[in-house]
Amino acid sequence: AQSVAQPEDQVNVAEGNPLTVKCTYSVSGNPYLFWYVQYPNRGLQFLLKYITGDNLVKGSYGFEAEFNKSQTSFHLKKPSALVSDSALYFCAVRDGDNYGQNFVFGPGTRLSVLP
Amino acid sequence: DAGITQSPRYKITETGRQVTLMCHQTWSHSYMFWYRQDLGHGLRLIYYSAAADITDKGEVSDGYVVSRSKTENFPLTLESATRSQTSVYFCASNTVAGTGVFYEQYFGPGTRLTVT
Numbered sequence: 001a002q003s004v005a006q007p008e009d010q011v012n013v014a015e016g017n018p019l020t021v022k023c024t025y026s027v028s029g030n031p032y033l034f035w036y037v038q039y040p041n042r043g044l045q046f047l048l049k050y051i052t053g054d055n056l057v058k059g060s061y062g063f064e065a066e067f068n069k070s071q072t073s074f075h076l077k078k079p080s081a082l083v084s085d086s087a088l089y090f091c092a093v094r095d096g097d098n099y100g101q102n103f104v105f106g107p108g109t110r111l112s113v114l115p
Numbered sequence: 116d117a118g119i120t121q122s123p124r125y126k127i128t129e130t131g132r133q134v135t136l137m138c139h140q141t142w143s144h145s146y147m148f149w150y151r152q153d154l155g156h157g158l159r160l161i162y163y164s165a166a167a168d169i170t171d172k173g174e175v176s177d178g179y180v181v182s183r184s185k186t187e188n189f190p191l192t193l194e195s196a197t198r199s200q201t202s203v204y205f206c207a208s209n210t211v212a213g214t215g216v217f218y219e220q221y222f223g224p225g226t227r228l229t230v231t
Contacts, residue, residue: 034219043205043222044158051216090157094217102148102173103220107157 002027004093004106012112013081021076021089021109029097033074035065038088050074051096081113121206121223129231134193136226138206146209147189148220151175151202158205164189196230203227
């Protein structure tokens with residue numbers, strides 16, 4: 001079965017500092033990995049994805065994520081955090097080899113960027 | 116406007132009543148999904164649809180019914196609402212490449228449902 005873990009409920013970082021939001025996954029086939037962001041009272045917005053190719057994926061708003069197959073991780077990063085990055089972040093996975101499986105979302109990590 | 120919309124955005128209903136949440140997308144995406152979001156549970160899949168007239172259950176489908184007579188619409192019905200169905204409901208859609216690769220999902224703004 002597929003699963004996604006986001007080990008930190010909350011991440012606090014000072015504005016201007018680098019940020020990392022962690023995600024680990026488990027799938028039996030090839031992973032398709034996604035990051036989404038949710039602002040208050042809004043739906044989820046797509047940030048970036050890894051399907052195949054380069055392990056470092058760049059996405060919207062200056063975010064990037066690194067796919068690490070050996071550690072089954074897909075951590076979200078940004079070199080310099082902004083207060084406006086404060087939001088709820090979700091990692092999601094889909095088994096690329098199993099057409100019948102669906103997306104599985106992690107529980108979310110709340111990022112607070114302090115001015 | 117192009118995109119995915121949900122209605123109503125807010126709904127209060129009483130226990131035992133039937134409620135229908137609407138979802139409409141303008142991209143002609145083949146796949147559509149309903150999730151509920153609850154504190155501590157993240158997003159949980161209720162139902163999904165691979166195409167018009169093709170639907171399937173997710174992990175928390177009990178008490179819900181869906182239909183998809185047209186590609187662009189995917190209504191979710193709570194047949195007899197219970198307090199445990201108080202939640203925020205999100206509709207999503209995505210497309211699939213000819214190679215079978217699933218692209219990212221696009222989410223609606225959500226419906227906040229309160230069952231009293």
